[in-house]
Amino acid sequence: xxxxSVICILPALVLGCAxxxxxxxxxxxxxQIFRQNRDWYKSAYRSSRKWSVSIPVLMAIVHQExxxxxxxxxxxxxxxxxxxxxxxxxxxxxxxxxxETWEKxxxxxxxxxxxxxxxxxxxxxxxxxxxxxxSISGIAQNDAYNLYLAYHExxxxxxxxxxxxxxxxxxVAGKVQNRAGIYSSQLASCENEFEKPRPxxxxxx
Numbered sequence: 001x002x003x004x005s006v007i008c009i010l011p012a013l014v015l016g017c018a019x020x021x022x023x024x025x026x027x028x029x030x031x032q033i034f035r036q037n038r039d040w041y042k043s044a045y046r047s048s049r050k051w052s053v054s055i056p057v058l059m060a061i062v063h064q065e066x067x068x069x070x071x072x073x074x075x076x077x078x079x080x081x082x083x084x085x086x087x088x089x090x091x092x093x094x095x096x097x098x099x100e101t102w103e104k105x106x107x108x109x110x111x112x113x114x115x116x117x118x119x120x121x122x123x124x125x126x127x128x129x130x131x132x133x134x135s136i137s138g139i140a141q142n143d144a145y146n147l148y149l150a151y152h153e154x155x156x157x158x159x160x161x162x163x164x165x166x167x168x169x170x171x172v173a174g175k176v177q178n179r180a181g182i183y184s185s186q187l188a189s190c191e192n193e194f195e196k197p198r199p200x201x202x203x204x205x
Contacts, residue, residue: 021119023068023069024037024068027063027067027068028182029186030055030056030059030183030187030190031186031187031189031193034190034193035193037119038194039119039120040123041055041194041195042194042195042196042197043119043120043123043124044059044123045194045196045197046120046124047123047127048127050124050127051124051127051128051130051131051141052131052134052141053126053130053142053147054141054142054180054184055183056144056179056180056181056183056184056187057130057141057144057147057180058123058126059180059183060144060177060179060180060183061126061144061147061148061176062094062122062123063179064172064175064176064179065095066093066094066095066096068094069094070093070094070117071093071117072093072094072096073091092116092117093115093116093117094116094117094119094122094123095116095122095123097116097122097125101129102114105125108128109124109128111124126151130147132155133146133147133150133151133155133158136155136159137155137158144177144179144181145173145174145176146173148173148177149169149170149173152169152172152173153169
């Protein structure tokens with residue numbers, strides 16, 4: 001009976017993890033990222049065209065949030081200095097989106113089957129959120145520095161200037177901005193290697 005149960009459960013576990021991918025070997029080089037995961041370029045390209053946010057900005061945010069780890073989560077807090085405690089938020093996946101904001105994304109886009117550990121869904125989420133930052137907070141769609149501040153603080157927090165006294169966060173936003181610039185230079189040298197999706201396939205049905 002035990003063996004039979006294992007045989008029945010194992011395929012479900014394998015299928016459940018089949019869509020997860022290992023992080024790229026060279027996360028600091030966007031050309032190598034896309035060479036290793038060519039479908040990621042197509043997903044990033046679709047999100048970029050759909051939401052008018054450049055691929056380097058989208059990818060720089062993923063780099064900062066999860067280092068391209070599909071199942072990334074915030075580290076646990078500690079209790080009594082040594083016992084593992086709860087995680088500080090429900091952030092999960094490539095985009096580190098929290099439960100509430102992810103549900104808003106699915107409702108707004110109709111992408112009800114979206115998963116945070118699916119790269120295509122996560123990069124689309126980031127594009128959607130940056131587009132909201134443009135609409136709600138007036139941030140230019142390729143302003144990586146302020147887009148990241150709004151991504152971290154939320155639009156209400158950004159509009160209130162909650163980041164002004166967070167020097168650490170402004171340093172991180174600067175890193176995202178620098179990363180986007182590096183990625184932009186790198187992508188310019190290799191983008192012709194990757195097949196762009198046909199125009200008819202840019203928008204989800």
